[in-house]
Amino acid sequence: MRQLKEQGRIRYLGITHYREDAQDTVAQIVRSERVDFVQINYSLAERGAERTLLPLCQSRGVAVLINRPFQDGRMFRAVRDRPLPAWAGEIDCNSWGQLFLKFVVSHPAVTAAIPATSKPKNMADNLGAALGRMPDAGQRERIAALLA
Numbered sequence: 001m002r003q004l005k006e007q008g009r010i011r012y013l014g015i016t017h018y019r020e021d022a023q024d025t026v027a028q029i030v031r032s033e034r035v036d037f038v039q040i041n042y043s044l045a046e047r048g049a050e051r052t053l054l055p056l057c058q059s060r061g062v063a064v065l066i067n068r069p070f071q072d073g074r075m076f077r078a079v080r081d082r083p084l085p086a087w088a089g090e091i092d093c094n095s096w097g098q099l100f101l102k103f104v105v106s107h108p109a110v111t112a113a114i115p116a117t118s119k120p121k122n123m124a125d126n127l128g129a130a131l132g133r134m135p136d137a138g139q140r141e142r143i144a145a146l147l148a
């Protein structure tokens with residue numbers, strides 16, 4: 001991979017995983033190797049990356065892509081019968097999906113999230129999380145308390 005990068009055939013080189021129990025190993029690699037990005041799992045329901053990996057990547061200038069931002073859809077089931085809180089409008093969220101995604105992408109270490117969907121309607125909804133006001137640290141904790 002390093003050779004391909006030196007040859008200009010790839011621009012960025014990174015490592016990925018999708019489970020919290022692998023994040024210590026991912027952190028070791030970020031400390032010992034030169035990587036441009038990591039792709040890891042992070043969501044309201046799985047906040048383990050906040051302890052070490054996200055601050056480490058931020059301090060080293062390593063880009064961070066987030067997989068499983070909805071915990072594979074499980075988070076939608078947790079809020080199925082609940083109305084969106086009225087204050088979601090303060091950060092320009094019209095849906096639970098946007099609230100969940102803004103929590104993820106507003107972490108200062110996060111570069112982008114890659115939510116999965118099989119439905120164009122949900123893709124359009126998720127794109128809404130790229131627009132409008134983003135939560136500050138206090139608003140992030142308010143979102144987190146919704147699933148506590």
Ligand SMILES: NC(=O)c1ccc[n+]([C@@H]2O[C@H](COP(=O)([O-])OP(=O)(O)OC[C@H]3O[C@@H](n4cnc5c(N)ncnc54)[C@H](OP(=O)(O)O)[C@@H]3O)[C@@H](O)[C@H]2O)c1
Nearest residue numbers: 016017018067068069070071072073097115116117118122
């Ligand atoms: N590198 C790695 O090791 C790795 C590992 C795992 C995943 N990934 C990648 O990470 C991405 C995310 O993966 P993920 O599948 O774990 O899941 P996810 O994004 O956490 O959740 C996807 C689920 O959320 C539902 N959903 C999405 N948008 C919605 C919305 N607006 N409203 C209601 N439901 C919504 C989808 O259902 P519908 O289809 O009905 O919308 C689907 O069931 C994927 O691109 C995947 O390829 C990478």
